[in-house]
Amino acid sequence: MILTWHHWWQETRRSFWFVPAEIVLGAVGLAAGLIAIDTSVDLHVDTNWPLVFGSGAAGARGLLSTVAGSMITVAGVVFSITIVALSLTSSQYTSRILRNFMGDRRNQVVLGVFVGIYAYCLVVLRTIRAGDEGGFVPSLAVLGGLVLAFVGIGFLIFFIHHISVSIQASSIIATAAAETIAAVDQLFPNELGDGAEEDADGSPAASLAGQTWTAIGARKTGYIESIDGDALLAWARKHGAIARMERGIGEFVVEGAPLLTVAGLTEPNGKASAEVNEIIAINRQRTVSLDASFGIRQLVDIAMKALSPGLNDTTTAVMCVDYLGAIMARLARRGIVTACRLDEGEVRVIARSPCFESLLAEAFDQIRQNAAGNVAVLARQLQALEIIAGQTSSSRRRHALRQQADWIVAVADRTIPSSHDAAVVKAASARLDHVLDASSGQPSGTPSATGTTDWAD
Numbered sequence: 001m002i003l004t005w006h007h008w009w010q011e012t013r014r015s016f017w018f019v020p021a022e023i024v025l026g027a028v029g030l031a032a033g034l035i036a037i038d039t040s041v042d043l044h045v046d047t048n049w050p051l052v053f054g055s056g057a058a059g060a061r062g063l064l065s066t067v068a069g070s071m072i073t074v075a076g077v078v079f080s081i082t083i084v085a086l087s088l089t090s091s092q093y094t095s096r097i098l099r100n101f102m103g104d105r106r107n108q109v110v111l112g113v114f115v116g117i118y119a120y121c122l123v124v125l126r127t128i129r130a131g132d133e134g135g136f137v138p139s140l141a142v143l144g145g146l147v148l149a150f151v152g153i154g155f156l157i158f159f160i161h162h163i164s165v166s167i168q169a170s171s172i173i174a175t176a177a178a179e180t181i182a183a184v185d186q187l188f189p190n191e192l193g194d195g196a197e198e199d200a201d202g203s204p205a206a207s208l209a210g211q212t213w214t215a216i217g218a219r220k221t222g223y224i225e226s227i228d229g230d231a232l233l234a235w236a237r238k239h240g241a242i243a244r245m246e247r248g249i250g251e252f253v254v255e256g257a258p259l260l261t262v263a264g265l266t267e268p269n270g271k272a273s274a275e276v277n278e279i280i281a282i283n284r285q286r287t288v289s290l291d292a293s294f295g296i297r298q299l300v301d302i303a304m305k306a307l308s309p310g311l312n313d314t315t316t317a318v319m320c321v322d323y324l325g326a327i328m329a330r331l332a333r334r335g336i337v338t339a340c341r342l343d344e345g346e347v348r349v350i351a352r353s354p355c356f357e358s359l360l361a362e363a364f365d366q367i368r369q370n371a372a373g374n375v376a377v378l379a380r381q382l383q384a385l386e387i388i389a390g391q392t393s394s395s396r397r398r399h400a401l402r403q404q405a406d407w408i409v410a411v412a413d414r415t416i417p418s419s420h421d422a423a424v425v426k427a428a429s430a431r432l433d434h435v436l437d438a439s440s441g442q443p444s445g446t447p448s449a450t451g452t453t454d455w456a457d
Contacts, residue, residue, distance in 0.1 A: 072118045173323055304370055
């Protein structure tokens with residue numbers, strides 16, 4: 001239940017309506033507060049400062065009606081511009097980054113300000129009465145409406161600037177990369193250390209091969225968005241069982257398919273299955289905050305779209321490769337192991353997590369496969385691998401980097417007919433070999449997997 005409420009709260013905070021709703025409530029409260037001051041305290045502002053506060057009921061109504069009508073019109077324009085920006089972004093880049101626009105706090109605040117000013121004017125308007133109705137004009141509140149009108153103008157100018165910047169390729173790619181790097185820092189905080197190697201098995205799980213495993217099926221279809229690890233450990237302890245995840249965060253699960261398997265629980269009943277499905281949140285789409293591979297997927301999709309014959313935007317693809325290299329360089333020194341949760345020395349939970357090799361393949365494979373003959377993209381991939389290689393001394397990770405280099409060089413040899421263009425890729429490969437050989441202790445110039453022996457032209 002806690003995970004369900006947490007999931008709901010996170011979705012609500014990311015929604016396009018939550019912040020505007022808060023601002024509208026704040027504007028209504030501000031209007032009510034200023035009206036209350038005008039009602040309870042006679043400050044004589046209309047007589048002391050007639051040029052600022054002096055206004056009859058008709059004038060006040062006209063002012064607030066104009067401001068309210070203008071703001072709701074501008075709010076409609078802002079919403080229309082946002083929809084157009086989303087459509088352009090979806091068609092030119094990828095639909096998977098639409099959530100970044102919808103969750104952009106600045107877009108939400110701008111919409112909230114315009115709607116909030118409209119709500120403020122409505123609240124104040126209903127309190128204005130002419131002389132035959134009792135004669136009341138809340139001077140402070142009317143002045144507040146005028147001030148808010150100028151605030152709205154400022155926000156309109158800011159929004160036009162912000163939306164024009166945010167739909168540029170460089171801004172979209174940088175934002176997606178920054179969100180992914182933040183997820184990497186949160187999910188993999190521990191440094192691997194110089195010369196350290198990850199445990200291929202993940203720890204004591206290898207000793208559980210003789211166990212009999214019983215499957216617990218998923219109760220809905222979708223992507224695994226989050227897992228409450230503490231609750232899953234408590235569930236396994238309560239039942240004296242060992243829970244092994246069959247699907248990890250970001251993976252797709254079908255209703256009825258195994259969500260996890262359990263050892264030590266003879267036949268999972270309906271209550272046990274329901275408890276497991278409460279612990280694991282399944283949603284219609286993936287999120288970056290707990291799924292770094294989805295952030296990588298977004299950049300790969302943008303690069304794939306840029307490399308398509310319809311767009312043929314090599315510069316955007318190169319930018320994606322650059323930022324993917326930055327993400328993988330961040331991951332190169334982080335410990336990424338399969339997590340086993342222990343309870344009093346006994347294994348209770350065997351989780352699933354990505355490995356460096358799978359994340360590297362996610363970042364480079366499809367771009368390489370679709371960059372045949374593109375010298376700029378293939379060479380930049382090798383340069384990115386060179387940067388990543390400089391961040392790790394793990395032999396397993398260096399081997400994965402060398403494999404990627406081999407495959408890139410093979411694509412270049414097969415698809416680049418010009419010897420001059422092919423030399424650019426081979427030079428980048430040679431520089432990568434030099435970095436890999438230096439970090440592995442091989443002397444410079446030793447033949448490597450790519451077959452190059454000299455790291456300079």
